Amino acid sequence: MPGRLSPKEKADTLAWLRRISGDLATATIKRLEESLPWYAEMPPARRSAVGLVAQAGISSFIQWYEDPTSTPWIAADIFAAAPRELLRSVSLTQTLQLIRVTVEVTEERVAGRDADLRESMLRYSRDVAFAAADVYARAAEARGLWDARLEALVVDSILTGEADEELPSRIAALGWHGRGEVAVLVGTTPVQFDVDQLRRTARKIGVDVLIGVQGSRLVVVIGRADLPGRDDTASDLPFPEIARRLEPGFGAGHLVLGPAVPALVDAGQSARAALAGFAVAKAWRHAPRPAEADDLLPERALAGDPLAKTTLVERIYRPLQAHSADLVMTLWSYLDNGRSLEATARELFVHPNTVRYRLKRVSELIGWDATGPREALILQTALIIGSIGTEVTRRRAASARRM
Template identity: 85%
Template sequence: MPAARADAQVAGTTQSERKAETLTWLRRISGDLATATLKRLEDTLPWYREMPPGRRSAVGLVAQAGITSFIQWYEDPESTPWIAADIFAAAPRELLRSVSLQQTLQLIRVTVEITEERVAGRGGNVREAILKYSRDVAFAAADVYARAAEARGLWDARLEALVVDSILTGEADAELPSRIAALGWHGHGEVCVLVGTTPPQFDVDQLRRMARKLGVDVLIGVQGSRLVLVMGRSDAGARGEEPVADLPFPDIALHLEPGFGPGHLVLGPPVPALVDASASARAALAGFAVARGWRHAPRPVEADDLLPERALAGDPLAKQTLVERIYRPLQAHSPDLVTTLWSYLDNGRSLEATARELFVHPNTVRYRLKRVSEVIGWDATGPREALILQSALILGQVAGAEGQRKRPGLAGAHKRPAVSS
């Protein structure tokens, strides 16, 4: 027994001496390992060769830190938690944004390959240590990128909520375009705002995937029970995706409808660009507030189809839209069209009654109603569109009467009364 104990002590001493010798040798060749690693990176990884010198230098710092940390870890394996994480502390913050997790793992693999090649003759225990350490470093890298992605996701969510709120309130400032760019917005051309209810189990990622398949980029805002989407047609080339045929916004809204909760879904009118989206948002919000006034409103419904309800609720934009898009174009085209439309609507949309009142043939009434539809795009023969047109006529007449009352008053205010001689 004493002899066996003595042999074990000798073996332990010999193993410690070998480890000390290996540590001394590793410290001596650490510089050569770093140089060989950078040379291999340049020979095998195109993304490393294309980097600017400053970032290549930062990658070199990470590789050097990895080799140094391995030597410290080999001396004391209990130091794994802090040494593995300390490798990435050598990298500047912007390197995380320019080097992906996949590229980082390629860097680890090349470093491990170089180290294995150099220590091939030093015994299996060193190679096993390298494999264990590289595993810890790979997990540390994944953890660093996961935390960075989580922090960026939280920041993006706050920034997106701020942008959507600025659009809804119309309080856009000079910083709005830069905030939109920071969110990675790839929309181009016209933009629409879609307003509905938030579903009980809202999956924002699923809604984004649905929009991406439709060739649409979206900004999403959740305001309690209200869900707001700002939609623009996506630039597929910027995302590296296959282009998708441009769909009309009503069709896009119909495809996205399952992502909303129960209740009304209102689509604002298209506007030229994202910075103009507040106009679409105002119309969509006003329509959403009064959509219950239309018993059989479709889902989704366009905000312009709710113009009568919006006007009755006091929406000045709806009143202005009705007058400028219906009454004034008809009045400018032909007063006969306005007269015929008034008579047709007042007579319960009866062609014969309208013809008798105007002393014309019913075919003349049909022709004029067809011209009305061609001029303004609304068909008076439908019950819903008849309501829209009648609202426009009433508002147009009221606006005209108010204008006539104001003009004489203003003229008389500057006229001196005549003095009798």
């Protein structure tokens, strides 16, 4: 233990340490350059900052040896020399390497002095190592809190559609690894929400996520990514399958997946559809979990969602109308006659096989099959909204001509 020397011996040792402190600092810097490649490759400014920390460690050791009770503030003072530069320049592993080299150089110089000094140096190096770990732990905690606030801000910007020129830089600051298409998944927040487990699941299936908790609502922005630890069998899964695999991370209740959009900056479109679908999902008695927002277009349209109305018209009504009036008339008749081929054929004075062929063309053209009950509802809603819109457009045009 330090203090076994007489006062005069300790004073002589302290005087000797102060005389050689400059030489120790110089020898330490030289050893760092020789033994640590990462130090030699650093830019001069950062290398100087790390060197200051090493010199502060030697000076602080001398002060600590004089008064061991000063450990708490002296150990922390080492990293106060250039804390930001240190954290930006080197990792915790590299910092511990720095401490080890400094201790080795000092040990070599004091090896023949006395056992008390060497033991003191070992105790001090242990305290400094713990102090370094504490500095990095606090920095990581602060960064984690900052990242959480920034992530919440980004998700909120996506949901509100208030994306600005700063959104890409905020996304980059979060370390987003997503590439290509993005989709938004909206559900309920579980009572015991394990955000880390949700992130691990996402990483395993090869996607990056942004997570936002808004009270009882949980929002996850999903983007495909090349991440370490991903399951090779989960390469480029479709978004509905990704949503099914993330489903256990959500609470009970409805879960709605928005349509895929080209990039993260366009995620607001997917988010609006997912939120609108989530708001009306209870109107679909047997809604799957997860349900796609586009499968809830009728409910969304009835609730007044303008995006759903536009989607129904642009993706169903107008393509059919532009392709063939016969397809529109056949679809109308088929749906109005309770999806009966024979009744439709009688009304249109055609053979049932002709009706069957036209319905197949409808499915090929727009992707929805009128023979299924759910998709029939979607198609009938599109025809109604499209017809209303067409009539309103026609009246406005006629009114404009009379003026």
